[in-house]
Amino acid sequence: MSNTLDASGAGSDTPNLDFAGTTPYEDYVQADVLTHLQHPRSDDPGEMVFLVTTQVMELWFTVIVHEWETAARALREDRVPVAMDALKRSLRELEALNASWRPLAQLTPAQFNSYRGALGEGSGFQSAMYRRMEFLLGEKSASMLVPHRGAPRVHAELEKALHEPSLYDEVLRLLARRGLPVPQSVLDRDLSRRYEASPEVEAVWTALYGDPDAHPDLHRLGEALTDVAELVWRWRNDHLVATRRAMGAKTGTGGSAGVSWLEKRASKNVFPELWTARSHV
Numbered sequence: 001m002s003n004t005l006d007a008s009g010a011g012s013d014t015p016n017l018d019f020a021g022t023t024p025y026e027d028y029v030q031a032d033v034l035t036h037l038q039h040p041r042s043d044d045p046g047e048m049v050f051l052v053t054t055q056v057m058e059l060w061f062t063v064i065v066h067e068w069e070t071a072a073r074a075l076r077e078d079r080v081p082v083a084m085d086a087l088k089r090s091l092r093e094l095e096a097l098n099a100s101w102r103p104l105a106q107l108t109p110a111q112f113n114s115y116r117g118a119l120g121e122g123s124g125f126q127s128a129m130y131r132r133m134e135f136l137l138g139e140k141s142a143s144m145l146v147p148h149r150g151a152p153r154v155h156a157e158l159e160k161a162l163h164e165p166s167l168y169d170e171v172l173r174l175l176a177r178r179g180l181p182v183p184q185s186v187l188d189r190d191l192s193r194r195y196e197a198s199p200e201v202e203a204v205w206t207a208l209y210g211d212p213d214a215h216p217d218l219h220r221l222g223e224a225l226t227d228v229a230e231l232v233w234r235w236r237n238d239h240l241v242a243t244r245r246a247m248g249a250k251t252g253t254g255g256s257a258g259v260s261w262l263e264k265r266a267s268k269n270v271f272p273e274l275w276t277a278r279s280h281v
């Protein structure tokens with residue numbers, strides 16, 4: 001039936017045009033929903049790309065959280081290759097996330113001011129999906145749940161993530177199961193607190209990096225985690241530089257000191273011992 005209705009009248013080598021309801025593409029992608037979620041709050045034509053870039057980043061955060069949760073679960077089940085596949089996908093996704101800074105990277109203060117007022121107290125600081133990324137990296141903090149008290153689903157998801165082992169906790173548990181001397185105090189740590197670097201864990205990575213052939217899969221896992229950490233650091237620094245260009249040393253819409261606050265956040269290393277161990281190899 002559909003083949004008789006194609007635009008050229010040619011034959012069966014052209015796409016179908018005839019659908020009783022919404023297209024199967026729409027049913028899968030929900031593009032109509034997705035492309036009607038953009039509601040700029042000012043008349044400034046530059047606000048649209050600010051809003052869409054933020055939404056695009058939220059979607060990438062969502063995919064990356066999915067990958068890291070997949071990786072954490074696979075590590076728990078000792079399925080290292082499955083975890084590596086998810087981590088490697090997340091590396092390409094982090095690169096795409098970071099590339100999406102381009103449209104906002106050179107905002108001038110006058111351009112940003114054209115719609116800054118319309119944002120009110122809104123700030124990426126209130127992004128729950130970004131917080132879930134941080135929690136998976138081991139950067140836990142119960143206080144980050146407070147802004148979401150009024151949103152039950154978001155709050156429940158974040159609270160669950162706060163109490164679950166992070167990706168890094170699962171890595172350290174795997175290293176322990178493989179006979180490496182990860183201290184019991186690290187394995188039994190309060191999962192809802194920020195992960196603090198441990199000299200014994202640093203020594204474990206030092207040994208793994210000193211003799212990569214002893215546990216080649218764990219050495220490759222360490223390098224994949226280092227790639228993740230580097231790309232997260234790059235996101236934070238690209239955000240910092242874009243912010244410095246757009247608003248100098250002004251305070252943020254979210255109420256922080258702005259650039260000086262972001263500088264402190266960006267100076268912390270994800271998976272700390274994977275960086276410090278390198279000095280001892």
Ligand code: HEM
Pocket residue numbers: 053054057058104107112122123124125126127130239242243246247251252253254255256257258259261262265
């Ligand atoms: C160039 C435009 C942007 C400027 C000037 C800017 C500015 C800021 C500032 C000043 C903060 C600190 C908190 C505050 O007081 O508001 C912040 C935090 C944050 N922003 Fe942006 N931002 C920009 C774009 C974006 C975009 C597109 C995203 C994507 C979702 C984003 C995500 C975040 C996140 C996740 C935080 C929290 C960081 C943390 O907790 O360490 N920002 N931003």
